[in-house]
Amino acid sequence: MKSIRRIVALTHITFIEGIRDRALYGITIVALMMLATNILFTNLFGHELGKIMVDLNLSTISFAGLLLTFFVNINLMSKDIDRQTIYCVLSKPFSRGEYIVGKYLGLLSLMITAIFLLTVCSGGIAWFVKNSVADYFFRTFSWTCYAQAILYIMLMFTMLNAVVIFFSSISTSAFLTVLFSVATYIVGQSIEEVAFFFKGEAVTAGYSSKFNEFLIDSFQYVVPNFSAFDIKTMASHGKLMSMNHTIALIGYTVIYSLLLLFFASHIFKRREFN
C-alpha cells in the first residue's frame, strides 16, 4: 500500500512537471493548427474527403505523440539526472524499481492526456466537416473505427514510452536516449516489411539463407513491432479490426512494456548518481 502511495505521488509530480512544460503547449498548439488546416486539405481530395480526413487526423495525432515522446518525455527523464532533481526522489524511501514505475506512469498519463485532448479536437473537426458536406463523402466513415485507431495509437505510445524509460535507464545523455528511441521506432515500423521481404522475394531470388531468416525472426521478437498498431488505412476505409486482434495487441503491449520496465529497473539499480 505504501509502495503504491509513493508511486502515485511520483506519477503525480511527473505529470504536473510535464503538463506545465511550455514545450508541451507548443506541441499541442502545432497539432491543433494542423488539425484545423486538415479541413482545407481534405477539400482538395474531392470524393475521398472522408478517408483523407480520417487519415490526416490520425497522422497528426501520431505525429504530436512522437514529438511529445521524443522531446518532452525524454527531457523529463534526463533532466532528473542531469539537474540532480532525482536526489529529491531517491532521498525518500523509493526503491529504484518504484522510481522507474512512477516515472513511466507519469509519462504515460501525460501522453494519454495529450492524445485525449487531440482526439476530442479531431473528433470535433471530423464531426463539423461531416455535417458540412453530403453523406456520400463520409460513406465509409465509422466512429467505432476511428475510436479503435485512437486506441491503437495509445497502445503504441504505451510501448514507445516503455522503450524511452528503458534507454533512459542505460544511457548517460538525453541525446543518446533520443537516438536509440528514434532508431527503435523506425526499425519497429519497418521490421514487418523487412521480414516479409526476406522470407519472400529474397528467398525466391536466392540471396537469403537460413541464418538470415533466423536472424530476422529473432529480431522480430526483440524489436517492438510498431507497424502492427498502424491501422489508419483500415480506419479510413471504415474497416474494424477483430476483437481478437485488439485483445492480442493489448496483451502484446502490456507484456512487452512490463518486460522493458523490468529490465530498466534492474539496470537502474546498478546506476550511481554522483
Add this chain to the structure above:
Amino acid sequence: MFLLGYLTLPPSDPVSIYFSHISKTFTSGLFRRKHVNALDDVSLRIDEGDIFGIIGPNGAGKSTLIKLLMGFIRLDSGSITIHGKDANDPNARTQIGYLPESAYYYDHLTVLELMAFSAITSGISKNVISKRSSTLLNTMGLENAKNRKLRSYSKGMTQRAGFCFALIHAPNILILDEPMSGLDPLGRKMIVDIILDLKKQGKTILLCSHILNDVERLCDHIVIMHQGKLLETATRQDIHSKHGAHGLEEYFLQVIQGTQHEKY
C-alpha cells in the same frame, strides 16, 4: 559518546548511523583505468541526538560519505546502517530528511507541492501535511511565495524550500550538506536557530559545511576528513582544552598542514 574504529555494537546502543570500514573508489576514462580513492576504510558512529559535523578540504570525501549513506552510490566494501537497518534498504530513509549541497528541485512545482510529495512518500497523512506546511512556510519566510513555481525562486529561497522539503515529515535524522549555502546573514541565523531547536527535540543531525564558525557553534562532535580518510575527531571542548587551538579554524589548519608535512 563518540567512537572511531571498528566496534561490535550492543543491541541497546542508541546509534543513529554507523559507518563500518567503508571504502569507495571511482573509476573513469574509456577503459576505466583512472582510479580515485574517494574513501579509504572509514568508520564512524553517530549517536542519537548528536549534531555531528564533518569538515575537510574540497575532495576530502564528505559528499561521497553522504551519497553512500543516501544510497545514491554503491559501497566497494564495508557497511552502513541507519537505526540498525542497512542503508541500502529504502525503508531506512523514511526517518531521514536530506538537504543536498546544490539543491535543485522540479522547476514547475510549487513549494507546497514539493512538501506534499515529501510528506506523502514518508507516510504522513494529508491533514497533518496541511498544518505542518503552513508552520514551516511561515518559519522559512516562504508564505508569500508558496504558490510560485520553484524556478522563480532565488538561490536563498531554493535553499529554504529545501529545508521545508527535508523537515515536513519531522524526520529523526537530518543530513545537511552545506545548509548555509546561498543564504544571507538573516537566513543563516534562521537556519542556526532551527538546527538548535531540532537538537533540543533530540534529532540527530549530520552537518557538512565549509563555514567552520557554524560547525564550531552547532556541533557536538567534529570529524576532519582529508583525501578519503578520517584524520581527527574532537568535541568542541577538546579543540580548546586538548589541542590548544583558539578555534576550529586554527585546529583544522593544524591538522591538515600536519598531514601535508608528514607526507613530504
